[in-house]
Amino acid sequence: MNKRTYPVLRSFSCATLLAFGSVAHAATLSLEITNLTQGIHFTPFIVATHQTDHQFFEAGMAASTSLQAMAEGGDISGLETDAVAAGAMVVKNPNLGLLMPGQAVASFDISANAGDNLSLAAMLLPTNDGFAGIDSWPIPTQAGTYTLMVNAYDAGTEANNELITADSGAPGVIGIPADPSGKAGTGGSGVTSTEQNMAVHIHRGSLGDDDAAAGLSDLDNTVHRWLNPVLKVTITVQ
Amino acid sequence: MNKLIKIAAVVLCGATLVACADSDDDHAKQASYRLTVHNLTNNQPFSPLAFALHQAQYNPWQVGMAASLGLEKLAEGGDTTDFLRDSAIVAANAGDGIVAPGMSQSVDITVPTHQMLMYSAATMLVNTNDGFTGLKQYDISALMPGESMTMLATVYDAGTEKNTESTDTMPGPADNGIGFDATRDDVGFVAAHQGVVTQDDGLTSSVLNQSHRFESKVAKFTIERIE
Numbered sequence: 001m002n003k004r005t006y007p008v009l010r011s012f013s014c015a016t017l018l019a020f021g022s023v024a025h026a027a028t029l030s031l032e033i034t035n036l037t038q039g040i041h042f043t044p045f046i047v048a049t050h051q052t053d054h055q056f057f058e059a060g061m062a063a064s065t066s067l068q069a070m071a072e073g074g075d076i077s078g079l080e081t082d083a084v085a086a087g088a089m090v091v092k093n094p095n096l097g098l099l100m101p102g103q104a105v106a107s108f109d110i111s112a113n114a115g116d117n118l119s120l121a122a123m124l125l126p127t128n129d130g131f132a133g134i135d136s137w138p139i140p141t142q143a144g145t146y147t148l149m150v151n152a153y154d155a156g157t158e159a160n161n162e163l164i165t166a167d168s169g170a171p172g173v174i175g176i177p178a179d180p181s182g183k184a185g186t187g188g189s190g191v192t193s194t195e196q197n198m199a200v201h202i203h204r205g206s207l208g209d210d211d212a213a214a215g216l217s218d219l220d221n222t223v224h225r226w227l228n229p230v231l232k233v234t235i236t237v238q
Numbered sequence: 239m240n241k242l243i244k245i246a247a248v249v250l251c252g253a254t255l256v257a258c259a260d261s262d263d264d265h266a267k268q269a270s271y272r273l274t275v276h277n278l279t280n281n282q283p284f285s286p287l288a289f290a291l292h293q294a295q296y297n298p299w300q301v302g303m304a305a306s307l308g309l310e311k312l313a314e315g316g317d318t319t320d321f322l323r324d325s326a327i328v329a330a331n332a333g334d335g336i337v338a339p340g341m342s343q344s345v346d347i348t349v350p351t352h353q354m355l356m357y358s359a360a361t362m363l364v365n366t367n368d369g370f371t372g373l374k375q376y377d378i379s380a381l382m383p384g385e386s387m388t389m390l391a392t393v394y395d396a397g398t399e400k401n402t403e404s405t406d407t408m409p410g411p412a413d414n415g416i417g418f419d420a421t422r423d424d425v426g427f428v429a430a431h432q433g434v435v436t437q438d439d440g441l442t443s444s445v446l447n448q449s450h451r452f453e454s455k456v457a458k459f460t461i462e463r464i465e
Contacts, residue, residue, distance in 0.1 A: 008438055034301055034302065035302075036301055036429060036430040037429055037430060037432070038397065038425055038430070038432055039425070039432065086335055101398075101425065101427075101429060102301055102302035102428070102429045103302055104302060104424070155286065205433075205441070207439075208435075208442060209440050210435075210441050210443070221435045221440055221441055222400070222402070222403075223440065223441070225435070226430070226432050226433075227392075227393070227430060227432060227454040229452060229454070232301075
């Protein structure tokens with residue numbers, strides 16, 4: 001009961017302040033990010049609160065070069081530069097490294113201005129250009145706790161050949177840069193060399209195979225597959 | 239806002255008065271719920287359900303944490319006994335047998351009214367190594383007679399048995415193999431299930447076929463307060 005009435009009282013007092021016309025409405029958000037998968041690692045996250053005209057990505061549209069760098073190699077510096085240039089607040093790498101399967105990023109805060117949206121992104125390893133992302137979630141004005149289930153997307157920038165290849169995190173170099181789980185094989189011949197949908201789209205999942213020394217894929221079909229959603233993000237608006 | 243709160247307070251007072259006048263009427267102190275599950279899979283029968291109405295302390299599983307022995311027994315072999323043994327459970331029901339794909343099952347539970355009451359449920363997908371679906375810790379305290387809640391449930395992996403899908407490892411009709419095995423040889427934590435691979439999709443040692451595949455949502459749970 002207390003929990004339910006609190007946001008009502010809070011918005012009431014905000015409304016009162018606004019009536020005097022002197023207070024900008026800013027908010028602090030606390031985020032918790034849980035990796036729901038059994039065998040996928042996430043590269044360092046980037047989280048931003050930003051105005052509505054900025055985006056990390058949009059499903060159905062081509063990826064930016066900054067998104068491509070994140071999705072193919074986990075490099076979030078481009079997304080950060082873009083967001084800062086657009087006046088966003090940014091938190092990067094809140095987990096201080098990879099987020100392991102089943103684990104959660106300890107709660108962290110980010111501030112937001114009135115009317116801001118929240119976006120988030122990180123690459124799935126091992127994939128060619130798979131990432132999990134939130135595109136422009138409108139931050140509620142009402143205090144409370146909100147839960148978002150986040151899907152894995154394919155950036156559409158690289159064919160999903162599913163071959164572990166050194167230094168392939170760089171844009172334009174095909175391959176999966178690493179498998180932190182250490183359970184990938186070698187010697188695959190490649191699942192595919194083409195990408196049908198070159199816009200950002202829902203990832204179809206990895207294929208994998210059961211041959212650690214040959215087959216089409218270097219991935220293990222009992223370890224590296226997943227079903228969406230892949231992340232649970234809990235956001236507390238204070 | 240203030241007006242709403244005052245009205246709520248008045249109604250609460252009224253309820254208190256009615257309860258006092260009728261203090262020998264047990265119906266005022268009980269709540270009855272109809273718990274329903276629909277199996278939305280193509281070829282994954284559900285083991286007999288574990289339904290529990292409980293206090294907040296009962297947490298049947300947590301992503302990233304090791305499965306309890308009760309959950310392991312449920313997820314590997316469909317045995318609900320230990321899963322439903324917890325001091326925070328107010329009332330439990332072990333269902334009415336297997337729920338086949340496309341079928342549903344309902345049970346009614348009556349409990350004394352509680353200020354805080356939660357609902358959890360779980361069942362094994364029997365043609366998997368240790369896959370289960372269910373709900374946990376749904377707050378039903380505010381559910382009034384005639385109201386209901388419906389949730390689509392995801393598949394989890396208990397993390398206690400490797401998903402080999404091979405002969406004699408799964409209790410369901412696809413294999414008729416061993417259910418619970420005390421050995422833990424998997425990742426050691428509960429996570430979202432990654433789906434079954436099956437022989438048709440490249441796992442040579444699997445006894446499953448394309449019909450046993452599923453997506454992340456496999457069950458529909460409804461809870462209705464009937465009294």
